[in-house]
Amino acid sequence: MPKPAVEFTPIDSVDFTDMVPYVEGVSQAVLAEDPQTGAVTRVLKFAPGADTSAQGVQVHDCWEELFIFEGSITDLRLNRTFRAGDWATRPPGMEHGPWISERGAKMFEVRYYE
Numbered sequence: 001m002p003k004p005a006v007e008f009t010p011i012d013s014v015d016f017t018d019m020v021p022y023v024e025g026v027s028q029a030v031l032a033e034d035p036q037t038g039a040v041t042r043v044l045k046f047a048p049g050a051d052t053s054a055q056g057v058q059v060h061d062c063w064e065e066l067f068i069f070e071g072s073i074t075d076l077r078l079n080r081t082f083r084a085g086d087w088a089t090r091p092p093g094m095e096h097g098p099w100i101s102e103r104g105a106k107m108f109e110v111r112y113y114e
Contacts, residue, residue: 003032003039016045025050025101038062039112044075046101053098062111064090071105 016027025047032041039062052058057077063087073082076098082088084105090096 002036003034003041006032011043012069014043016043021102023052023055024051026052037045037048037113039110041108041110044083044105044107046071046099046105046107048102048104049100051098051103053100056098056114057095058097058113059093061092061097062066062113064088065110066090066106069106069108071101071103073105073107075099 014029029043067087076079
């Protein structure tokens with residue numbers, strides 16, 4: 001089943017849940033998902049002090065588009081901090097992370113497959 005049709009809905013109507021696989025201090029609020037294709041629209045939340053170093057550098061087999069709308073995250077591999085208003089588009093196979101967030105962050109993310 002493709003992603004459902006949803007009219008404007010308050011974000012606080014969606015619960016934040018643990019990531020799978022679990023990442024200490026990082027949670028997600030899934031806004032829409034297509035379980036057949038794996039396409040997902042979600043909000044990622046990094047708690048203050050969240051550190052994804054244990055997961056290492058990430059590489060996905062899907063497109064990933066992100067927009068930071070609150071806080072900041074630091075890419076440890078690039079030694080660069082990205083802040084609210086910054087965005088990224090990553091094609092399949094692009095390396096990124098690991099990340100830390102000293103004060104916390106929230107990002108809007110869309111993942112999809114061609």
